[in-house]
Amino acid sequence: MSLHLEIASCIRAKSKFSNCTKCLDACPDSITLVDNLPSFANNTGVEAAACVGACPTEAFSLSDFSTTEFFFTFLDSKVRLISPKLNVPCLSVFSVEHLMALALSCDDEITLDISSYDEASILYEQIEARIEEANFVLSAFSVKRLVTNSDKEPLSKDEKKEEAEVTSRRSFLGNASLKGVIKHKMTFDEAVEADELKRFDLDRATIAKIRETNVPDKRKILFTILKQANVPNAFEILAEEDITFISQKFVDESCTNCQICYRICPTGALSSDTKFSIIHFDAMLCLKCRLCHDVCEPEAIHLQPGFEIKEFFEPTQRTLATFTIKRCNECGNNFTYTGGEQACPRCLEEEEEAMFLHENAKKMKALLESDKEDGNI
Ligand code: SF4
Ligand code: SF4
Numbered sequence: 230m231s232l233h234l235e236i237a238s239c240i241r242a243k244s245k246f247s248n249c250t251k252c253l254d255a256c257p258d259s260i261t262l263v264d265n266l267p268s269f270a271n272n273t274g275v276e277a278a279a280c281v282g283a284c285p286t287e288a289f290s291l292s293d294f295s296t297t298e299f300f301f302t303f304l305d306s307k308v309r310l311i312s313p314k315l316n317v318p319c320l321s322v323f324s325v326e327h328l329m330a331l332a333l334s335c336d337d338e339i340t341l342d343i344s345s346y347d348e349a350s351i352l353y354e355q356i357e358a359r360i361e362e363a364n365f366v367l368s369a370f371s372v373k374r375l376v377t378n379s380d381k382e383p384l385s386k387d388e389k390k391e392e393a394e395v396t397s398r399r400s401f402l403g404n405a406s407l408k409g410v411i412k413h414k415m416t417f418d419e420a421v422e423a424d425e426l427k428r429f430d431l432d433r434a435t436i437a438k439i440r441e442t443n444v445p446d447k448r449k450i451l452f453t454i455l456k457q458a459n460v461p462n463a464f465e466i467l468a469e470e471d472i473t474f475i476s477q478k479f480v481d482e483s484c485t486n487c488q489i490c491y492r493i494c495p496t497g498a499l500s501s502d503t504k505f506s507i508i509h510f511d512a513m514l515c516l517k518c519r520l521c522h523d524v525c526e527p528e529a530i531h532l533q534p535g536f537e538i539k540e541f542f543e544p545t546q547r548t549l550a551t552f553t554i555k556r557c558n559e560c561g562n563n564f565t566y567t568g569g570e571q572a573c574p575r576c577l578e579e580e581e582e583a584m585f586l587h588e589n590a591k592k593m594k595a596l597l598e599s600d601k602e603d604g605n606i
């Protein structure tokens with residue numbers, strides 16, 4: 230099983246200002262940066278699965294295993310145990326969203342087998358943190374939670390029998406799934422090798438893909454499952470720092486409407502109208518990838534301190550900022566009007582420059598004339 234990266238989905242490919250290090254933090258031994266993009270040795274396999282679950286945009290994947298495919302085959306099966314000994318390459322392939330969606334869509338409790346992980350390892354830490362976060366968010370609106378096998382009594386005789394049968398058949402994944410269910414992802418097998426690390430070239434086709442907005446499958450699945458979930462009687466507000474995969478935002482008055490954040494947002498969570506007179510925000514599309522923050526020069530976009538659980542059940546499009554758009558009297562282009570002369574910043578700048586040159590020319594002329602009068606020239 231080998232690791233793949235669809236570079237067009239990586240937000241570092243969208244902007245050199247992106248500071249995303251989620252995959253590097255998840256797999257520091259396997260992932261590194263080459264030319265500001267994540268890279269890894271060609272033979273990297275399941276040992277880097279934690280980056281698959283960590284990447285907000287699902288840019289990483291494993292050959293021969295698809296988390297999306299797993300989700301549906303798991304629901305179809307009767308087994309409610311997820312284990313590297315049984316049906317997944319590693320528990321770290323799951324993001325918090327996957328774990329929440331799994332818990333919400335099954336009537337029975339799901340057990341995650343963490344018995345084979347070294348408790349002192351980064352991998353274990355990652356898996357534990359994601360399960361904890363999923364259970365924490367679920368606790369705000371659901372009675373269901375995921376359990377780990379250390380939380381659970383040892384398997385009964387019947388359960389052991391069922392587990393053994395499933396292991397031998399691998400029935401719920403099925404042979405077809407194991408052989409080739411991975412989604413159609415762009416592969417970079419012919420990527421140039423450099424120090425054994427993959428190097429990703431941004432060719433024309435990749436650049437076209439970078440410009441597209443895409444909502445990852447894991448978010449689509451969670452969104453769909455939430456539509457069928459029981460709506461809680463009261464909606465809690467969770468602290469922003471306790472939730473890693475989604476956020477709510479506000480924009481302050483230092484925003485210049487430079488348009489970058491809503492043009493670059495990978496999912497379209499930030500958007501505008503045809504005149505660019507507004508900043509809209511859909512929290513349910515936000516991946517908390519922080520790209521909008523990284524590209525905002527005046528640092529005008531901020532995380533809201535609390536995340537409202539209501540957003541999961543009643544998603545809204547909020548207006549973060551509105552602008553007055555006027556036509557420039559000089560060049561005729563539309564611009565964000567903030568008062569004063571009705572001229573766009575570029576024309577104002579050009580006008581300022583022209584004034585400066587004119588003043589200089591006047592001074593030079595005066596100097597020449599005085600030198601002439603003094604008989605110096
Ligand atoms: S976590 Fe995903 S988006 Fe972030 S740098 Fe890694 S591949 Fe790119
Ligand atoms: S929030 Fe920042 S990046 Fe977005 S339009 Fe305003 S200034 Fe530009």
Ligand code: SF4
Binds near residue numbers: 516517519
């Ligand atoms: S709104 Fe910002 S943090 Fe959310 S997905 Fe878009 S760029 Fe990423």
